[in-house]
Amino acid sequence: MIKVSNIRKSFKDNVVLKDISFNVNKGEVVVIIGPSGSGKSTLLRCLNFLEKADGGKIEIGDVAVDVKQANRAAVSKLRMQTSMVFQHYNLFKNKTALENVTHPLVVAKKMKKDDAKQMGRDLLKQVGILEKENQYPISLSGGQQQRVGIARALAVNPYAILFDEPTSSLDPEWVGEVLRVISGIANKQKTMIIVTHEMNFAREIADKVIFMADGVIVEQGTPKEIFDHPTMERTKQFLKDFHRQTEVHHEFYGENTKAMLM
Amino acid sequence: MNIDLGYVIEIIPELLKYLPITLYITIISMMIAVIIGVILSIILVNKVPVVLHLAKIYISFFRGTPILVQLLMIYFGLPQIFPIFNELGAGAAAIAAFSLNTSAYLAEIFRAGLESVDRGQAEAATSVGMSYAQAMRGIILPQAVRNALPATGNMFIGLIKNSSLAFTIGVTELLAQGKLLASANLRFFEAYLAVGLIYWIITFLYSQLQGWYEQRISKPYQV
Numbered sequence: 001m002i003k004v005s006n007i008r009k010s011f012k013d014n015v016v017l018k019d020i021s022f023n024v025n026k027g028e029v030v031v032i033i034g035p036s037g038s039g040k041s042t043l044l045r046c047l048n049f050l051e052k053a054d055g056g057k058i059e060i061g062d063v064a065v066d067v068k069q070a071n072r073a074a075v076s077k078l079r080m081q082t083s084m085v086f087q088h089y090n091l092f093k094n095k096t097a098l099e100n101v102t103h104p105l106v107v108a109k110k111m112k113k114d115d116a117k118q119m120g121r122d123l124l125k126q127v128g129i130l131e132k133e134n135q136y137p138i139s140l141s142g143g144q145q146q147r148v149g150i151a152r153a154l155a156v157n158p159y160a161i162l163f164d165e166p167t168s169s170l171d172p173e174w175v176g177e178v179l180r181v182i183s184g185i186a187n188k189q190k191t192m193i194i195v196t197h198e199m200n201f202a203r204e205i206a207d208k209v210i211f212m213a214d215g216v217i218v219e220q221g222t223p224k225e226i227f228d229h230p231t232m233e234r235t236k237q238f239l240k241d242f243h244r245q246t247e248v249h250h251e252f253y254g255e256n257t258k259a260m261l262m
Numbered sequence: 263m264n265i266d267l268g269y270v271i272e273i274i275p276e277l278l279k280y281l282p283i284t285l286y287i288t289i290i291s292m293m294i295a296v297i298i299g300v301i302l303s304i305i306l307v308n309k310v311p312v313v314l315h316l317a318k319i320y321i322s323f324f325r326g327t328p329i330l331v332q333l334l335m336i337y338f339g340l341p342q343i344f345p346i347f348n349e350l351g352a353g354a355a356a357i358a359a360f361s362l363n364t365s366a367y368l369a370e371i372f373r374a375g376l377e378s379v380d381r382g383q384a385e386a387a388t389s390v391g392m393s394y395a396q397a398m399r400g401i402i403l404p405q406a407v408r409n410a411l412p413a414t415g416n417m418f419i420g421l422i423k424n425s426s427l428a429f430t431i432g433v434t435e436l437l438a439q440g441k442l443l444a445s446a447n448l449r450f451f452e453a454y455l456a457v458g459l460i461y462w463i464i465t466f467l468y469s470q471l472q473g474w475y476e477q478r479i480s481k482p483y484q485v
Contacts, residue, residue: 050385076393084389094404094482104390107400114447135484149386156390 001025002160002191007046007056007067009039016042016129017053018215024160024208027189031202033226034212040195041087043212044162047193047228048082049075061159078173083153089145091137097148098124101155123151127181143174147181160191167198199242203227211235251260269452270459273443279457281464283435287353291360292418298361299368306373317369324366330427333359337431356428364421368414375410376402386471408479415472419465426461436460 003025009017016039024030046053046067053067060081065074091100101120105111124130127147137145146166146242153161160243166182167175179201184246186192186205194204202209202223209226211219211234219232230236304310305317324332337355340347350358379402387397429438437457444453 048389050388076391079388080391082389084386086382086386086389088382090380090386092383092401094401094408096482103400104387104392107396108391108393138483139485152386152390162389204441236331 001059002047002061002193003057003059003064004047005057005059006045007044008054009046009051010054016215017046019214020056020217022210022217022220024191024193026191029186029192029194029205030208030210031206031223032193032195032210032212033197033199033202033238034218037077038212039215040166040212044084044164044193044195047162048079048084050084055150078158081159082162083156083158084162084164085146085149085153085166087168089137089142089149091145091148091152093137096134096136097140097144098127100137100148101152105150105155119155120151123154124148126184127151128155128177136205142170142176143177146170146174150178150181150185154185154190160193161185163192163194163196165195165197167196199227199239199246211238213238266449266452269447269449270456273440273453273456275462276443277436277439277460280434280436280439281460283353283423283433284422285426285464287356287360287433287435288418288422290353291357294357294361294420295364295368295417295421296414298365299372302365302369303372303376306369307376321366321369324363325370329363329424330361330430332363333427333431352428352431352433355431356425356433357423360421360425360428363424364417367417371410371413371417372406374413377405378409379405400463404479408476408483411472411476411479419468422465422468423461 005021005022007017007020009015020039020043022030029236032043034040042051045051049070052070056067058065058078060078063074063078063081065078070078084142084203092103095103098117098120101123102113102116105119106113112148121133124133127150129144129147129151132140132144132148137148140148150166163182166239167178170178175198179198182192182194183201183205194202194205206223208220209223210217211226211230211232213234218234219226219230227236227239230239302317302321305313335355336347336359337350337352341350383405384397387401388394392400401466426437427437428435429441432438434442440453440457444450447453
């Protein structure tokens with residue numbers, strides 16, 4: 001399981017995470033929601049040390065790290081336990097779609113080139129983009145790039161996959177296809193932590209929802225508990241604001257956009 | 263007007279004998295400059311404490327003073343302060359001056375090249391278990407090289423021509439030979455025209471080569 005204990009993080013004087021603790025069971029999908037600036041992304045980035053937290057403990061699978069005492073070897077071992085899907089895809093621009101998936105396998109996992117290729121093709125097929133295997137990122141749409149990003153994250157076969165707002169920079173028309181791919185992975189019992197603003201998606205996919213605000217976990221529970229019966233005032237306020245926004249959205253664009261957001 | 267174009271053509275073979283010296287000085291200087299430049303740029307990008315300031319002073323000095331002054335300082339000046347430099351031949355002094363000077367410019371060019379590759383790609387490499395060195399080699403450097411190539415090529419062309427300054431400390435390269443022929447036959451215009459033509463052709467050929475290579479490595483970035 002994933003066990004995060006007492007994570008703290010500040011950027012200079014700005015305290016972003018105040019003593020965050022939560023658990024994720026194996027095969028569980030945890031969705032983190034909350035207003036912008038609440039520290040969701042930073043929390044995710046602390047888990048694979050893209051940001052170094054100021055203190056706390058991180059345990060993922062069979063690797064446990066005390067953040068303060070972590071040396072380079074421990075950090076790299078912990079990083080091997082996860083992979084990440086980024087808001088801006090962050091594909092390797094000098095590599096084709098297929099190479100984006102296979103390159104890390106060959107250089108970091110020391111996999112044979114042919115085996116990596118085989119696996120890469122399988123994964124590209126799984127995310128529905130095999131026909132673009134030889135294209136470079138610049139010639140792919142946002143949705144296609146993100147699906148390659150997901151295939152790349154799946155390829156290294158980590159204990160858990162971290163999704164950092166995977167649809168936030170996509171054009172609305174591509175959001176659905178990317179969400180469907182993520183749902184497909186969730187159905188395969190992959191452990192995932194997802195930061196997202198797609199509330200309907202969160203409700204659909206999550207085993208557990210964590211609501212964060214101002215650097216703390218305000219409330220966590222099943223999607224039903226969080227979305228239908230929130231107990232904390234801060235959560236209620238956030239959901240109310242969110243619903244008001246979508247209502248305005250629907251009045252403006254019509255009801256059919258609701259289906260699209262699903 | 264009295265131009266003897268036949269003479270221009272006549273002395274070109276004579277001059278070409280010294281082209282290898284020019285190319286040798288240029289290419290060796292460039293290679294050393296690239297190595298120093300890469301090291302300096304990594305110091306600049308990673309803001310390595312203390313060394314960063316030394317690197318900045320180094321770059322500022324070699325970019326801020328004339329290359330001829332640097333050449334004269336190294337060849338005539340250094341032996342007076344450190345007798346060991348009496349051993350330094352004119353060719354070696356020229357290579358030292360050109361590589362130090364060029365490396366200062368390259369450091370800034372390479373820094374910009376490295377910084378032109380967005381951080382996200384390095385983060386992605388890290389997130390799938392690649393080490394810093396692996397990310398550098400496979401992802402960052404190839405893109406940085408591509409971005410830095412046009413400016414680096416300009417430096418190389420500049421260096422081909424600057425290598426002619428070596429004649430001032432007695433290295434017999436292309437220009438020095440041209441000067442010799444010019445004063446022997448008192449055909450200054452023709453001799454220097456011939457020298458100029460050779461530089462022009464060399465830089466032209468190099469530009470073609472670079473253009474072809476840039477095209478080749480730009481493929482991934484074209485829709």
